[in-house]
Amino acid sequence: MIFRLRTGVAGAMVQKFVTYRVRLAVVGDVSRQAAESGALRDFLRETNEGGHLWFVPGYDELGEKLRAAG
Structure with missing residues (x-):
């Protein structure tokens, strides 16, 4: 998969x-x-700091983020 942010x-x-x-x-x-x-x-860091879009490597990390978000 190719990720391009220019557009x-x-x-x-x-x-x-x-x-x-x-x-x-x-x-x-x-x-x-x-x-x-x-x-x-930079895009990943910025989105992961917010509460609407997260990039996580696995479901365990997603569970951790959801628990932390309350």
Whole structure:
């Protein structure tokens, strides 16, 4: 899978989730792609700090984030 952030589609998508107060979790390891792209690494960090879109490597980590979010 190729991750490209140049188009602004990812930012627009995140904004829709925030606007409509919908949470989305993407479960899967994207560490290899993040290591190859500073922009993707920044995007992942920023989205994971918020409460609407999370990228997590597995379901255990998702459970931890959900418990922490209350």
